[in-house]
Amino acid sequence: MAAVKETVETVKTIDVDQYKYGFVTDIESELAPKGLNEDIVRYISAKKDEPEWLLNWRLEAFRRWLTMTEPTWSRCHYPPIDFQDLHYYAAPKKTPGPKSLDEVDPQLLETYAKLGIPLREQEILAGVQTSKVAVDAVFDSVSVVTTFKEELKKAGVIFCSISEAVKDHPELVQKYLGTVVPTTDNFYATLNSAVFSDGSFVYIPPGVRCPMELSTYFRINEQKTGQFERTLIIADKGAYVSYLEGCTAPKRDENQLHAAVVELIALDDAEIKYSTVQNWYPGDSEGKGGIYNFVTKRGDCRGARSKISWTQVETGSAITWKYPSCILRGEGSSGEFYSIAISNGYQQVDSGTKMIHLGKNTTSKILAKGIAAGKSDNTYRGQVSAHRKATGARNFTNCDSLLIGQECGAHTIPYIESKNSSAVFEHEATTSKIADDQLFYCMQRGLDEEEAVALIVNGFVKEVLQQLPMEFAVEAQKLIAISLEGSVG
Amino acid sequence: MLEIKNLHVEIDGKKILNGLTLTVKAGEVAAIMGPNGSGKSTLSYVIAGKEDYEITEGEILLNGQSVLEMEPNERAAAGLFLAFQYPLEIPGVATMTFLKAAMNAQRKARGEEELTPGDFMKRVREAAAKLGINPDMLKRPLNVGFSGGEKKRMEILQMSLLDPSFCILDETDSGLDIDALRIVAEGVNALRGPSRGMLVITHYQRLLDHIVPDTVHVMAKGRIVKSGGKELALELEKNGYADYVEAA
Numbered sequence: 001m002a003a004v005k006e007t008v009e010t011v012k013t014i015d016v017d018q019y020k021y022g023f024v025t026d027i028e029s030e031l032a033p034k035g036l037n038e039d040i041v042r043y044i045s046a047k048k049d050e051p052e053w054l055l056n057w058r059l060e061a062f063r064r065w066l067t068m069t070e071p072t073w074s075r076c077h078y079p080p081i082d083f084q085d086l087h088y089y090a091a092p093k094k095t096p097g098p099k100s101l102d103e104v105d106p107q108l109l110e111t112y113a114k115l116g117i118p119l120r121e122q123e124i125l126a127g128v129q130t131s132k133v134a135v136d137a138v139f140d141s142v143s144v145v146t147t148f149k150e151e152l153k154k155a156g157v158i159f160c161s162i163s164e165a166v167k168d169h170p171e172l173v174q175k176y177l178g179t180v181v182p183t184t185d186n187f188y189a190t191l192n193s194a195v196f197s198d199g200s201f202v203y204i205p206p207g208v209r210c211p212m213e214l215s216t217y218f219r220i221n222e223q224k225t226g227q228f229e230r231t232l233i234i235a236d237k238g239a240y241v242s243y244l245e246g247c248t249a250p251k252r253d254e255n256q257l258h259a260a261v262v263e264l265i266a267l268d269d270a271e272i273k274y275s276t277v278q279n280w281y282p283g284d285s286e287g288k289g290g291i292y293n294f295v296t297k298r299g300d301c302r303g304a305r306s307k308i309s310w311t312q313v314e315t316g317s318a319i320t321w322k323y324p325s326c327i328l329r330g331e332g333s334s335g336e337f338y339s340i341a342i343s344n345g346y347q348q349v350d351s352g353t354k355m356i357h358l359g360k361n362t363t364s365k366i367l368a369k370g371i372a373a374g375k376s377d378n379t380y381r382g383q384v385s386a387h388r389k390a391t392g393a394r395n396f397t398n399c400d401s402l403l404i405g406q407e408c409g410a411h412t413i414p415y416i417e418s419k420n421s422s423a424v425f426e427h428e429a430t431t432s433k434i435a436d437d438q439l440f441y442c443m444q445r446g447l448d449e450e451e452a453v454a455l456i457v458n459g460f461v462k463e464v465l466q467q468l469p470m471e472f473a474v475e476a477q478k479l480i481a482i483s484l485e486g487s488v489g
Numbered sequence: 490m491l492e493i494k495n496l497h498v499e500i501d502g503k504k505i506l507n508g509l510t511l512t513v514k515a516g517e518v519a520a521i522m523g524p525n526g527s528g529k530s531t532l533s534y535v536i537a538g539k540e541d542y543e544i545t546e547g548e549i550l551l552n553g554q555s556v557l558e559m560e561p562n563e564r565a566a567a568g569l570f571l572a573f574q575y576p577l578e579i580p581g582v583a584t585m586t587f588l589k590a591a592m593n594a595q596r597k598a599r600g601e602e603e604l605t606p607g608d609f610m611k612r613v614r615e616a617a618a619k620l621g622i623n624p625d626m627l628k629r630p631l632n633v634g635f636s637g638g639e640k641k642r643m644e645i646l647q648m649s650l651l652d653p654s655f656c657i658l659d660e661t662d663s664g665l666d667i668d669a670l671r672i673v674a675e676g677v678n679a680l681r682g683p684s685r686g687m688l689v690i691t692h693y694q695r696l697l698d699h700i701v702p703d704t705v706h707v708m709a710k711g712r713i714v715k716s717g718g719k720e721l722a723l724e725l726e727k728n729g730y731a732d733y734v735e736a737a
């Protein structure tokens with residue numbers, strides 16, 4: 001069908017204009033000098049007024065990082081990154097730290113309003129939104145505001161920026177930081193440990209069900225700046241929390257580096273549901289610009305019967321290198337990974353998960369849907385392993401890829417390893433194309449070609465979308481349609 | 490209403506339709522009968538606008554307007570409906586969702602308001618009941634795991650909801666048992682009317698016992714080789730296609 005023939009032409013005309021979050025906020029920033037060395041690490045730590053132990057923790061990571069090399073095993077290709085040509089700290093000048101909403105620079109509030117992120121509690125209460133969502137807003141290297149803190153505090157929930165947590169709850173931070181993703185873990189995680197700027201901290205006390213959705217909204221604004229946020233979430237015994245992160249960045253010609261670390265810890269009978277809608281700037285139609293998204297996310301099911309569930313909708317970034325994983329340590333614990341990864345234009349995605357079964361009767365489920373269009377490349381990479389003591393471990397994996405057009409690629413790379421003979425691992429994988437016959441059928445019923453593609457794609461990803469909290473599922477569905485606009489003629 | 494003049498169609502250099510000429514008037518139900526491979530489905534696809542086919546000569550007019558330059562969805566909006574011989578599966582898309590998308594897309598193309606959810610539900614329930622379709626089925630993904638007969642009923646359901654002015658039914662009878670055939674035929678008959686044209690493609694006479702045509706055309710080797718009244722169908726049933734194929 002000409003639809004497919006025309007794909008190339010249309011993809012060429014995809015304009016960055018479709019990325020509607022590409023505006024720049026003109027705000028005065030305080031920047032660290034370019035480059036990375038021990039002084040910069042000290043500078044960041046001093047800016048945050050950090051205790052000695054944390055500075056030493058950073059310095060140790062930095063020294064370690066100097067001995068490491070960038071991983072090259074992924075299917076992503078990009079020119080070498082000059083780590084000395086970046087700023088490692090950028091903060092809006094007027095907002096040195098999280099404050100009450102009245103003190104936040106109005107320009108920042110406007111930025112978040114433009115992004116559709118509700119920061120004013122009274123507006124949220126008055127309103128449109130059916131359920132409440134608390135937001136931690138991170139702008140470049142700092143958290144600018146966290147909403148609903150008081151209300152959460154009444155429930156005993158701590159939700160604040162990680163910088164604040166270091167000051168106000170040092171015992172919790174020191175106890176858990178780096179226990180899931182050690183400072184030595186991998187090149188980007190180690191870099192993050194040395195220079196991490198801000199991010200969110202969540203602690204849910206024993207037996208508490210967090211009374212609202214928590215979310216962090218990340219925004220990169222400044223040029224030539226890396227963003228290195230660090231998120232730490234602890235659900236104590238029997239606690240429950242659902243957390244969502246969203247991210248956007250302005251359109252810029254240069255590539256920008258984003259290397260985050262997220263650590264989740266679930267104690268006995270606790271449950272953490274972590275959802276991501278990743279919409280960093282993907283680059284223009286020629287493949288110029290866009291975010292390099294090199295992220296380490298890992299959850300530790302430390303307690304018996306604990307549960308961690310990752311759901312991700314990945315539509316942005318020039319390169320995505322990301323494997324949210326679960327360490328299933330507690331007996332009877334379970335991990336889930338639900339993913340929709342969409343690539344168009346020149347985007348490269350190498351993403352998946354690791355389910356590491358350590359404890360008895362641990363279970364995991366992986367449901368990954370990859371959609372490739374344009375000239376993009378989309379890889380699912382997953383590892384499922386059972387260790388010697390993981391008697392009765394079970395995994396079910398299903399990964400499906402959908403190709404739109406002729407010039408994109410989809411790959412599935414599963415690693416399965418079992419040291420316990422009672423482990424049962426099932427793996428299913430399919431690759432399909434949107435059949436011309438399916439498109440014709442939908443069009444015969446009156447849908448235009450884009451509507452037909454959107455409908456078929458939405459059907460393809462439905463099982464994963466259903467995992468997202470309601471408010472975000474609708475947004476994600478729209479986002480999917482936008483990211484595939486122009487993928488057919 | 491539908492006029493096809495001297496239509497020549499090729500695919501991958503292979504000639505399939507060979508100077509086919511056919512006219513169906515408003516209010517008329519025309520049947521096309523022909524052996525397997527004579528080009529009946531190809532004809533229906535070409536009228537509906539499927540790509541892949543190269544039209545080397547000829548013209549197709551719907552209500553006096555050429556459709557050859559129109560996209561399939563534009564033809565649909567102009568009132569054309571094709572009940573597929575092999576309806577497609579759309580995994581993950583609930584039948585209800587599909588119906589709504591199709592109905593609203595056509596309304597939009599005609600500059601009409603979207604249906605309200607209540608109005609939509611009412612229409613779907615009524616139409617489904619008439620065709621003996623269990624409402625639970627409408628929650629399932631379209632055609633996924635449906636039996637042959639269920640798929641065909643679903644085509645007729647869509648046809649009645651979309652209210653087309655010209656309907657093509659491509660072997661709608663195949664895969665139906667006798668009870669299902671009767672229900673489907675009733676559904677089709679209910680849509681007969683003075684302003685609507687229909688082209689019923691079939692291999693067997695038995696459908697035409699239930700949907701009695703005004704005219705019958707015999708197709709062989711990509712063209713119409715004989716036209717007549719409904720009695721022609723009975724003759725074909727008795728004598729088979731062999732003579733026509735040979736003569737073509």
Ligand SMILES: Nc1ncnc2c1ncn2[C@@H]1O[C@H](COP(=O)(O)OP(=O)(O)O)[C@@H](O)[C@H]1O
Pocket residue numbers: 500501503505523524525526527528529530531532
């Ligand atoms: N996509 C195609 N490529 C090549 N040949 C085709 C294609 N589609 C149909 N044909 C051929 O065209 C002829 C007519 O097919 P079809 O229209 O399906 O006939 P009918 O519906 O009357 O059985 C057959 O010989 C068939 O093999």
Ligand SMILES: [Mg+2]
Pocket residue numbers: 529530531574659660
């Ligand atoms: Mg046929």
